[in-house]
Amino acid sequence: MKFKLIIEIAFAxxxxxxxxxxxxxxxxxxSITMFVALLxxxxxxxxxxxxxxxxxxxxxxxxxxxxxNPNQPIDQAKDFKDFYNIIRSVKPxxxxxxxxxxxxxxxxxxxxxxxxxxxxxxxxxxxxNVGNTDVSGIIDGxxxxxxxxxxxxxxxxxxxxxxxxxxxxxxxxxGKGAADRMMASIGDVIQATTxxxxxxxxxxxxYYQSGLGDLDNVQSYASINTAQKMLGESASYVTDMQxxxxxxxQAPVLAKEFREIFDIDADDIQTVNAQFxxxxxxxxxxxxxxxxxxxxxxxxxxxxxLNMMIxxxxxxxxxxxxxxxxxxxxxxIFITIAITIGIVGGSIGLIFxxxxxxxxxxxxxxxxxxxxxxTFPVDFNPKYYIIGGVFSLVTTYxxxxxxxxKASGVDPVDIIRGK
Amino acid sequence: xxxxxxxxxxxVNKYFYSPVxxxxxxxxxFQVKRGEFVSVxxxxxxxxxxxxxxxxxxxxxxxxxxxLDNELVTGKHQNFLSxxxxxxxxxxxQFHYLLNEFSVLENVMIPGLKLNQRSREExxxxxxxxxxxxxxxxHAMKKANQLSGGQKQRVSIARSLMNDPLIIMGDEPTGNLDxxxxxxxFNIFKELAQEFHQTMLIVTHDQExxxxxxxxxxxxxxxxxxxxx
Ligand SMILES: Nc1ncnc2c1ncn2[C@@H]1O[C@H](COP(=O)(O)OP(=O)(O)OP(=O)(O)O)[C@@H](O)[C@H]1O
Ligand SMILES: [Mg+2]
Numbered sequence: 107m108k109f110k111l112i113i114e115i116a117f118a119x120x121x122x123x124x125x126x127x128x129x130x131x132x133x134x135x136x137s138i139t140m141f142v143a144l145l146x147x148x149x150x151x152x153x154x155x156x157x158x159x160x161x162x163x164x165x166x167x168x169x170x171x172x173x174x175n176p177n178q179p180i181d182q183a184k185d186f187k188d189f190y191n192i193i194r195s196v197k198p199x200x201x202x203x204x205x206x207x208x209x210x211x212x213x214x215x216x217x218x219x220x221x222x223x224x225x226x227x228x229x230x231x232x233x234x235n236v237g238n239t240d241v242s243g244i245i246d247g248x249x250x251x252x253x254x255x256x257x258x259x260x261x262x263x264x265x266x267x268x269x270x271x272x273x274x275x276x277x278x279x280x281g282k283g284a285a286d287r288m289m290a291s292i293g294d295v296i297q298a299t300t301x302x303x304x305x306x307x308x309x310x311x312x313y314y315q316s317g318l319g320d321l322d323n324v325q326s327y328a329s330i331n332t333a334q335k336m337l338g339e340s341a342s343y344v345t346d347m348q349x350x351x352x353x354x355x356q357a358p359v360l361a362k363e364f365r366e367i368f369d370i371d372a373d374d375i376q377t378v379n380a381q382f383x384x385x386x387x388x389x390x391x392x393x394x395x396x397x398x399x400x401x402x403x404x405x406x407x408x409x410x411x412l413n414m415m416i417x418x419x420x421x422x423x424x425x426x427x428x429x430x431x432x433x434x435x436x437x438x439i440f441i442t443i444a445i446t447i448g449i450v451g452g453s454i455g456l457i458f459x460x461x462x463x464x465x466x467x468x469x470x471x472x473x474x475x476x477x478x479x480x481t482f483p484v485d486f487n488p489k490y491y492i493i494g495g496v497f498s499l500v501t502t503y504x505x506x507x508x509x510x511x512k513a514s515g516v517d518p519v520d521i522i523r524g525k
Numbered sequence: 526x527x528x529x530x531x532x533x534x535x536x537v538n539k540y541f542y543s544p545v546x547x548x549x550x551x552x553x554x555f556q557v558k559r560g561e562f563v564s565v566x567x568x569x570x571x572x573x574x575x576x577x578x579x580x581x582x583x584x585x586x587x588x589x590x591x592x593l594d595n596e597l598v599t600g601k602h603q604n605f606l607s608x609x610x611x612x613x614x615x616x617x618x619q620f621h622y623l624l625n626e627f628s629v630l631e632n633v634m635i636p637g638l639k640l641n642q643r644s645r646e647e648x649x650x651x652x653x654x655x656x657x658x659x660x661x662x663x664h665a666m667k668k669a670n671q672l673s674g675g676q677k678q679r680v681s682i683a684r685s686l687m688n689d690p691l692i693i694m695g696d697e698p699t700g701n702l703d704x705x706x707x708x709x710x711f712n713i714f715k716e717l718a719q720e721f722h723q724t725m726l727i728v729t730h731d732q733e734x735x736x737x738x739x740x741x742x743x744x745x746x747x748x749x750x751x752x753x754x
Binding site: 108111114115118119121122421422424425426427428429430431432433434435517518519522523 | 574578581583584603604607608609610611612616618622623624625626627635636638639640641684696
């Protein structure tokens, strides 16, 4: 009830100075709009760019690296046990790049609750024979269905049907760059030679474009069976095991566990893509900084206007105090004014920010490199709206804090005497 | 009943320190009893306003003791003093201080809303009754700055009555009005004294006004002259 009176007086004061109040609120509207739109846009872009890499990257990748045995004979010899042995230029023995015991690994992974899915892969180094010249390339043999489920394979197949890769034997989806170089169109049959010297005829059933030019120049896809055939290997031959987890933060732990159990190389996404994380963080930081700066500027606007209002309304403050309003009441009145400006300006700003987001989302953004993107991406994460809302209240509160304290300290006797 | 002391000052001294230390009130001691209509007179600069600000609890920087309703208010916390001003003291200024953001009726109601002991409807009714005493009921919905000086002063007296205060204090409430209007206001005070037995302490320069009151306190150089006590 008493607070109602405080609010009533605060509103009366604002209406008496409607223009200034609106100017102050507009400042908040503008900064919150910018804050929300900017963060939404920035993070939309962030997610797009990260998605470009991270969505396509397995959370954990298992493989067998070709490397020299770290346990060299000289270290095992008794005579040299107490020496520090240095051997230069150790060469790896002809070890296999395929994963040992891949069935057991798959079984264990499948029964692990953290795992969302597994997609095996075989990387094959090839030369595409185009007339007299050879174009080097990599053909990834994939489990088409799983690859699509886990890594949105279809999004990057810009021509042809990706399922043809599974349904047509000896088929290939060529990287766009590679296809352009070879001038191969869909339906054509191309010839490839593996590094072991096997020659295969492959039918082009589609084009693939990731958006990363260098990748598209070399990367092509075939089904895993086709790849095994090309290498002349059995159905259990797999060089890479790509795992997607339910929570990708688990990746380093899982990688470590399996590395120990299966004596295998395992890379987690965090280690491989540390630089993307950094880029994202910096972009986010910059947008927050711009947003907060805008809010602080609008906070100074509110501070100024409240100060002016208090200067103009000295008489009112003196009367209120003379008829029994305490310093705290007067303080509350001006804090209420500030917070009201914050709430109204903030809410309108959030709505405008949302609309601005919708607007940005409509702006066409077509680029060769990003086949799946037609307009600018905007992230409508409620987080930014909550932060924006809270921030508008916090800044307006602080903008009102000092003027309100000044008002509460006004000595009515000074004012009444001054007349 | 009539003997009950409403306000009492005991040995009040007041100094101003700028530009040099000067004593403005010197051992001021007096009482006002319930139902008394007292006027304060004295030369300009003798300390009347200063005394009134102390009595109204707005000025707390003084020596001596002040009792209101037999309760010591000297040294009490600001919030407590605000409550006392709201509930027990009605103040009428020389310059008709009304809140221009509000209507006449709301201006009168605000002390009641602040006291927060009755519903809004009740308070509206009471405020209207107060306005009727001064024949201002027809102006209730006007904004405060749409009134003439005399009308404003009547409204501010109505406001000072809102919470049925123990005492009304006025600092030259007619000082800024022409003869006709100050007569109206003066008659209002008289009516309040006679019909409602309202306790009042009014500072004035108007000899005629003063002679119509129960008692005149004469001041000179910060002291109360003994003769009239
Ligand atoms: N803030 C102040 N600082 C210093 N001296 C002051 C201050 N306020 C008032 N005085 C002095 O105190 C004395 C008493 O002032 P006060 O206003 O009480 O006089 P008054 O009796 O009300 O006069 P008037 O009849 O003209 O209103 C005056 O001499 C005045 O100059
Ligand atoms: Mg005076």
